[in-house]
Amino acid sequence: MKLNKKDRQQMLQTTIRNTPFITDEELANKFGVSIQTIRLDRLELKIPEVRERIKHVAVQHFDQVKSLSIDEVIGEVIDLQLDQSAISILEFKREHVFSRTKIARGHHLFAQANSLAVAVIDDELALTAKANIRFTRQVKEGERVVAKANVVKKGKFRTTVEVNSYVEKELVFSGDFVMYRKEDVQREG
Amino acid sequence: MKLNKKDRQQMLQTTIRNTPFITDEELANKFGVSIQTIRLDRLELKIPEVRERIKHVAVQHFDQVKSLSIDEVIGEVIDLQLDQSAISILEFKREHVFSRTKIARGHHLFAQANSLAVAVIDDELALTAKANIRFTRQVKEGERVVAKANVVKKGKFRTTVEVNSYVEKELVFSGDFVMYRKEDVQREG
DNA sequence: TTGCTATTAGTACCTAGTCATAATTCAAAT
DNA sequence: ATTTGAATTATGACTAGGTACTAATAGCAA
Structure with a gap:
């Protein structure tokens, strides 16, 4: 069941929200399209690359930990x-x-x-x-x-x-x- | 004030613990040594590379979020x-x-x-x-x-x-x- | 057949590394 | 003063997971 562009991008968003550590290659396999298509999709949806996503989650967490210990x-x-x-x-x-x-x-x-x-x-x-x-x-x-x-x-x-x-x-x-x-x-x- | 190997590695550990998102290049500047030395240090101290460290923090956080909402x-x-x-x-x-x-x-x-x-x-x-x-x-x-x-x-x-x-x-x-x-x-x- | 979008391919380049080998520096001991 | 060994630095080949850009191809409707 191949999805059209719109549906694929919809699913892509929720997939990445749920499992933010997934790479383009894994996404390409999951949706049965090429890596380039996934990259175009991310570009259009303004979704950053996997390393940026990971970093974002980590920084958030780190800030939280810091602020908890500073401001008690x-x-x-x-x-x-x-x-x-x-x-x-x-x-x-x-x-x-x-x-x-x-x-x-x-x-x-x-x-x-x-x-x-x-x-x-x-x-x-x-x-x-x-x-x-x-x-x-x-x-x-x-x-x-x-x-x-x-x-x-x-x-x-x-x-x-x-x-x-x-x-x-x-x-x-x-x-x-x-x-x-x-x-x-x-x-x- | 250049440090010897032991002191540098000591400081390296605490530096990375406090600011885990620091790269080897930044560490090399901080300690006034080459990148290769930092890498040797990390190898000896079994400290993973920056992207692994970031991932570790992120995964921890992600797991925590998941488990908090499941198990109340x-x-x-x-x-x-x-x-x-x-x-x-x-x-x-x-x-x-x-x-x-x-x-x-x-x-x-x-x-x-x-x-x-x-x-x-x-x-x-x-x-x-x-x-x-x-x-x-x-x-x-x-x-x-x-x-x-x-x-x-x-x-x-x-x-x-x-x-x-x-x-x-x-x-x-x-x-x-x-x-x-x-x-x-x-x-x- | 033309026109358009969607998709795929390919290239050069990037960061932040690993791994292995080799060369150099420095300080202490002979 | 020279040698020895540890510490440091350099070099090159390779990796993942990308960006940015250009070009080619596929699918489909007017």
Whole structure:
């Protein structure tokens, strides 16, 4: 079953999207055409060569790894008063939701809130000791969650941080985090 | 400051680890030696060529993306009795810990426990409504955390799951998760 | 048969290498 | 001072997976 140009190019796109590491030669075999035809197709569809595609995937991954270790807060911090309050925004994308239901996975809401609680503490080291959390409304793919952290109690070694997360005006998550700091690091988070 | 062979090879390794997309030519310039020397070094250190390195990073990333969307549990499930109990193992690597202190970030422990609590529920849909969690000991890079989930209460719409996570015999995390299921999905997790 | 698109072929060139051999440099030991 | 051996550099042939360009051929409709 030989395909016409249009169909072949259609299939070519999805094939390359699914298996980006495929070479022109392999594609030529797959579609029963010459290598030159595949190259013309890629030219028309503006699909780069296999080595560029591989590199693209790798660079993306590498950047992701880098930014994760540099910026240790999950979400974008838009306000930060050390030992007082902080606000971060996280947009829930495909990677944050259950693929079937498109509902956000709880640990991402937790991660946003928890890392904000860590960030608000004005100390070299802050670790979560305890947390009491409520998920009050589903978050769906595409929604932007605004997390607001407030320091509610500050002891010598422990700080209690309250975090409320909203979509628009609606509360979607709230949690009380008991944080340990600096010297007294028997516990973790 | 020209380096001797040993020091150069030492630096070469860390350079390539940090910037794996560097070519032999760039490395030769960086170290003030010929390309051939770099190639001999790579041969001795068993470091593959740049295109292989790029591919390696890309393949890793690609596999990760695939497995994340297929298998939605964080960690490896090694036992699962639906509506009864489940066990998963997660090895804490560099990406799970604070880069400075090498101590595990709390939300990864939470994610392992929470996703196991979701998995143990024998229903189409299970979402976390509430959770009460304690971090009882730090987890360090390289440690393997075994999470054990037990269903402790099963109501019509809610199921309570208790999860305890251990490194060896030591309790590092424990949490009570109140899960909603199926029809009654007003809340989320 | 002409005209047009699609396809295939062929050539020169490119990058970033491998593999093998040979030549050169340098420093330490005799 | 010379020799020896390791380290370094050079050279040439070859590879994969391409780009860029030109030219030839195939298929089909007006």
